[in-house]
Amino acid sequence: MDFHKLSAFALARGIKAREYTSEQVLDHFLERTRRYNPALNAVVVLKEEQAREQARTADKAAEDGRDLGPLHGVPMTIKETWELEGWPTTAGHKGYQDHVSPRTAVAVQRLLDAGAIIFGKTNVPEFAGDLQSFNEIYGTTNNPWNTDLTPGGSSGGAAAALAAGLTPLELGSDIGGSIRTPAAFCGIYGLKTTSGLVPMRGHVPGTPGSVAKRDMGVGGPLARHLDDLEAELDLLSGPDDDMAPWQVNLPPASKKPLEEYRFATWLNDDWAPVDNEVLSGLVGFCDQLKSLGARLEDAQPEGLTLEKSHRLYYHLLGGVMSQGLPPKVRDRLAKLAGEEGDDYSHRFARGALQSHGEWLQKDEERAQLQRTWARFFEDHDLMICPVTNTLPFPHDQETSAMARTLTINGKEEPYLDVTVWAGVAMVVGLPAISFPVGFGDDGLPRAVQIIGPAWSEKTLIEVARQAQARLFPEGLPWPQLKESQDPI
Numbered sequence: 001m002d003f004h005k006l007s008a009f010a011l012a013r014g015i016k017a018r019e020y021t022s023e024q025v026l027d028h029f030l031e032r033t034r035r036y037n038p039a040l041n042a043v044v045v046l047k048e049e050q051a052r053e054q055a056r057t058a059d060k061a062a063e064d065g066r067d068l069g070p071l072h073g074v075p076m077t078i079k080e081t082w083e084l085e086g087w088p089t090t091a092g093h094k095g096y097q098d099h100v101s102p103r104t105a106v107a108v109q110r111l112l113d114a115g116a117i118i119f120g121k122t123n124v125p126e127f128a129g130d131l132q133s134f135n136e137i138y139g140t141t142n143n144p145w146n147t148d149l150t151p152g153g154s155s156g157g158a159a160a161a162l163a164a165g166l167t168p169l170e171l172g173s174d175i176g177g178s179i180r181t182p183a184a185f186c187g188i189y190g191l192k193t194t195s196g197l198v199p200m201r202g203h204v205p206g207t208p209g210s211v212a213k214r215d216m217g218v219g220g221p222l223a224r225h226l227d228d229l230e231a232e233l234d235l236l237s238g239p240d241d242d243m244a245p246w247q248v249n250l251p252p253a254s255k256k257p258l259e260e261y262r263f264a265t266w267l268n269d270d271w272a273p274v275d276n277e278v279l280s281g282l283v284g285f286c287d288q289l290k291s292l293g294a295r296l297e298d299a300q301p302e303g304l305t306l307e308k309s310h311r312l313y314y315h316l317l318g319g320v321m322s323q324g325l326p327p328k329v330r331d332r333l334a335k336l337a338g339e340e341g342d343d344y345s346h347r348f349a350r351g352a353l354q355s356h357g358e359w360l361q362k363d364e365e366r367a368q369l370q371r372t373w374a375r376f377f378e379d380h381d382l383m384i385c386p387v388t389n390t391l392p393f394p395h396d397q398e399t400s401a402m403a404r405t406l407t408i409n410g411k412e413e414p415y416l417d418v419t420v421w422a423g424v425a426m427v428v429g430l431p432a433i434s435f436p437v438g439f440g441d442d443g444l445p446r447a448v449q450i451i452g453p454a455w456s457e458k459t460l461i462e463v464a465r466q467a468q469a470r471l472f473p474e475g476l477p478w479p480q481l482k483e484s485q486d487p488i
Helices: 008-016 022-040 049-065 106-113 156-163 180-186 226-236 275-292 306-321 327-337 344-352 356-380 415-428 457-471
Strands: 043-046 075-079 117-122 172-173 187-190 218-223 262-265 297-299 382-385 403-409 413-414 433-441 444-452
Touching: 008 022, 008 049, 022 043, 022 049, 022 075, 022 117, 022 156, 022 226, 043 156, 049 117, 049 180, 049 187, 075 106, 075 156, 075 172, 106 117, 106 172, 106 226, 106 297, 117 156, 156 172, 156 180, 156 218, 156 356, 172 187, 180 187, 180 415, 180 444, 187 226, 187 415, 187 457, 218 226, 262 275, 275 297, 275 382, 275 444, 275 457, 306 344, 306 356, 306 415, 306 433, 382 457, 403 415, 413 415, 415 444, 444 457
Parallel strands: 075 117, 262 297, 262 382
Antiparallel strands: 043 117, 172 218, 187 218, 187 433, 382 444, 403 413, 433 444
């Protein structure tokens, strides 16, 4: 049986009904991992025997009529940056190579409590800090649609594993497009959640064992099925354990048809141009919406430019990413911060070394911008924009991210511009969904990002669901995978 073609929560229902066993499902995903993972290097940590023991326990529970939860006996992987007791959690950093987690992240525990079985972890860039997924510990992850290209980052291993059918469900994290960009590059669904909706305690970075709440970064689901995306969201959502008296009740999805939505569009910008191939996919999707009768208007929040949004985002991001930097690195940043210059390295240095007072000033700017977005969504339901400015690109491990460039419409642009469109939603904490809208002549997915007001995750999923019914009525396409001649 092709278990990889079923949704994760459908698999659980079948296991509980004893139509098949958890162990059979696990064997199926392990066999696919043996055959297809060598060409992808998406799953980088495996614990087969532990997972098999847990699968047998789940099968015994089903025999006894005990329900372990909505993910009863479903084997899955998680992004390597999430702590899981007894498993390595290195974030791809050599200094953490020997770190074995003594605890489990809150979000991961919610999946385990729902009956999930973790059989592997998926690859990331070092410190989850790149739009490529490679590191000195686990190596390079390749895109299932073209293994010469990146699957994106930092949830690149997660997205590649889902696209290839090595896992039915994943848990990602996002601070610079790390859920949305891999979803776009690999042709699956990814949801960046409203800030604070999914607990981040137990995610590396921060440092292993840290309990303080970090700024901006969020957790969220990745999936091949929108029903899975929504059901996993329901499991993950809620306050951290230290705020247990609070409850989260997300607004229900708007059930109106696509033609009744008021869509704002922001498809390109002279300050950070979008590749024409990316743009053509966006325009094609918008044309389909127009043909249904939907109202589309090229519009942005009053007074907001892409440059203003990104500069605020990147300054705040610098403060987040500077946590724990060694003195020698901080000394180099101090030299950069004092120089004239406006490239990414100088901007990062100033953000990394900002005073608390300066951060408070920037935080106030963010709060004002959040109000501007709230007013904007009084007149528009949702915003359509790019996920990023480029299609999947070749691996580049020889130069630093600050020094890299990407060719956009024949012109060399700063590599870190890949985060510009992801930062639009991130800086103000808004939810955003990434989903495929077609494929180009090159065989690569084309994707769209839709941003909604705070707490509108359910509506974003519903819009994607209606779009999928027209774009991919038989489900998301599968890549042609390279089978290993010497399976692991």
